[in-house]
Amino acid sequence: MFTDTEETAVYKTAMVGDPDLTSRLLDAGVSFSGEEIEQTSTLVTLLMWFLPLIIFVAIGQVMYKKLLNKAGGGGSAMTFGMGKSNAKVYVQSTDGIRFSDVAGEEEAKENLTEIVDYLHNPTKYKEIGASMPKGILLVGPPGTGKTMLAKAVAGESNVPFFSISGSEFVEMFVGMGASKVRDLFRQAKEKAPCIVFIDEIDAIGKKRDGQLGGNDEREQTLNQLLTEMDGFEDNTGVIILAATNRPESLDPALTRPGRFDRRVPVELPDLQGREAILRVHAKKIRIADDVDFSKVARMASGASGAELANIVNEAALRAVRDGRSFATQSDMEESVEVVIAGYQKKNAILTDREKWMVAYHEVGHALVAARQTNSAPVQKITIIPRTSGALGYTMQVEEGNHYLMIKEELENKIATLTGGRAAEEVKFGTISTGAANDIEQATKLARAMITRYGMSGDFDMVAMETVTNQYLGGDTSLACSPQSQAEIDRQVIELVKKQHEKAIQILTENREKLDEISQYLYEKETITGEEFMTILNA
Numbered sequence: 001m002f003t004d005t006e007e008t009a010v011y012k013t014a015m016v017g018d019p020d021l022t023s024r025l026l027d028a029g030v031s032f033s034g035e036e037i038e039q040t041s042t043l044v045t046l047l048m049w050f051l052p053l054i055i056f057v058a059i060g061q062v063m064y065k066k067l068l069n070k071a072g073g074g075g076s077a078m079t080f081g082m083g084k085s086n087a088k089v090y091v092q093s094t095d096g097i098r099f100s101d102v103a104g105e106e107e108a109k110e111n112l113t114e115i116v117d118y119l120h121n122p123t124k125y126k127e128i129g130a131s132m133p134k135g136i137l138l139v140g141p142p143g144t145g146k147t148m149l150a151k152a153v154a155g156e157s158n159v160p161f162f163s164i165s166g167s168e169f170v171e172m173f174v175g176m177g178a179s180k181v182r183d184l185f186r187q188a189k190e191k192a193p194c195i196v197f198i199d200e201i202d203a204i205g206k207k208r209d210g211q212l213g214g215n216d217e218r219e220q221t222l223n224q225l226l227t228e229m230d231g232f233e234d235n236t237g238v239i240i241l242a243a244t245n246r247p248e249s250l251d252p253a254l255t256r257p258g259r260f261d262r263r264v265p266v267e268l269p270d271l272q273g274r275e276a277i278l279r280v281h282a283k284k285i286r287i288a289d290d291v292d293f294s295k296v297a298r299m300a301s302g303a304s305g306a307e308l309a310n311i312v313n314e315a316a317l318r319a320v321r322d323g324r325s326f327a328t329q330s331d332m333e334e335s336v337e338v339v340i341a342g343y344q345k346k347n348a349i350l351t352d353r354e355k356w357m358v359a360y361h362e363v364g365h366a367l368v369a370a371r372q373t374n375s376a377p378v379q380k381i382t383i384i385p386r387t388s389g390a391l392g393y394t395m396q397v398e399e400g401n402h403y404l405m406i407k408e409e410l411e412n413k414i415a416t417l418t419g420g421r422a423a424e425e426v427k428f429g430t431i432s433t434g435a436a437n438d439i440e441q442a443t444k445l446a447r448a449m450i451t452r453y454g455m456s457g458d459f460d461m462v463a464m465e466t467v468t469n470q471y472l473g474g475d476t477s478l479a480c481s482p483q484s485q486a487e488i489d490r491q492v493i494e495l496v497k498k499q500h501e502k503a504i505q506i507l508t509e510n511r512e513k514l515d516e517i518s519q520y521l522y523e524k525e526t527i528t529g530e531e532f533m534t535i536l537n538a
């Protein structure tokens, strides 16, 4: 741009990147001047102003959405619904779960029948002045039917059933959990008589330890729960059932009289229980008339109710896969193995040597067991690989209901566990990785004998270890000095070693039987306990 006047012409330009320009202009006698003008482009300016704004709005949106979700999805969340409880109301009718659907938990059912009776006929109890426990704690391993039992109590008494999981109380924002508890109890009192079921109560009911950085939200929620439980008078008709598989971690304030003072154990089912559970679930599928439930129950030793339900369902699925219209005994037996060990690996190709090793390993276990007890130790041995990673396994015979074990039995058990490895040593003169699981179990057992059962030489009746969660794998924590720990380790090794040597000795003495049965297993891939005993006693 330029301005033309009479005498001079004034030119304007932006900065020119030429270092010699000044001297050339001076040489030419031009008068000039310059000024700095801000050069930021409009786009950059806009971004600088609006980007932070956009980011803030986005964060706000995300937080708002979270709030909405947590508060149960209502649009009114921000105004007054914040922290509204998620408790679902199941108004039970006759199609609900009944005690008859819960099999094998007779003691628990008996215990809860009283609650049902109370809900049907509270005056009977009021007249005599008896008050129902406010809270009942169902404790036991996962999948044993605790939720079912709670529902059955509601179903039998024909009252509303509120259910919420302990973890649902624990929120991102301090105070929300407590407000949910308040809300839940308000609803419950309106609908009384009713059942409130809190699953996984350990999520909020953990011991308050006063540690720095403890979970404030959880403690506030727990305090609110305690306050609410104290707040309603006896006989309002609100019965709180709670379930946990970690009873030892609960705050003592929660389990004291007046709160969850009644504890109903819901244990893994025994043989009869398992049979009953199988029968209950088998009613839901089409199944052959000649299915031997007692045999299936014996095979599924240690299974929980949930696993048994799964076994029945697997059997039905298997029948469909094979194009049959009902499930048979063999479907049931195969699905027990599926649930225990996984599916058969159809195309796992073991080398010949591997297959021989697995055969000897499994027979080693069985033979050591049989020679120690002089009875059939196994129901079945198979060397068909499974998806769980097991290359072969031995299905043990259920020893009936066994509540006590003596020292010799435990030692024999350790010897049996080492029998697989021992067979590899006796036959092949080398050892394989196949014994990892056996080693783990043998060690666990030996450790328990020394640290918890007082079966060591010199610790007498002193507990060197305590079990921290009995229903979830039974983890333990050491409670002794480092010197004792070293001594424990030494004794555990000694104990296992002695049993391992015993196993090797048994197999060496029975070398012919070991070869004979292993040969048979190698050829047939699956043998029954009877076949095993026939060859052994031949």
Ligand code: ADP
Residues within 6 Å of the ligand: 101, 102, 103, 104, 105, 141, 142, 143, 144, 145, 146, 147, 148, 149, 243, 277, 280, 304, 305, 306, 307, 309
């Ligand atoms: P928990 O609450 O103890 O973890 P659930 O009550 O949720 O266990 O049980 C899970 C499933 O397992 C149930 O839906 C049911 O199908 C089955 N089940 C568990 N225990 C039993 C039982 N005693 N009788 C019948 N079915 C059972």
Ligand code: ZN
Residues within 6 Å of the ligand: 361, 365, 420, 421, 434, 435, 438
């Ligand atoms: Zn083994």
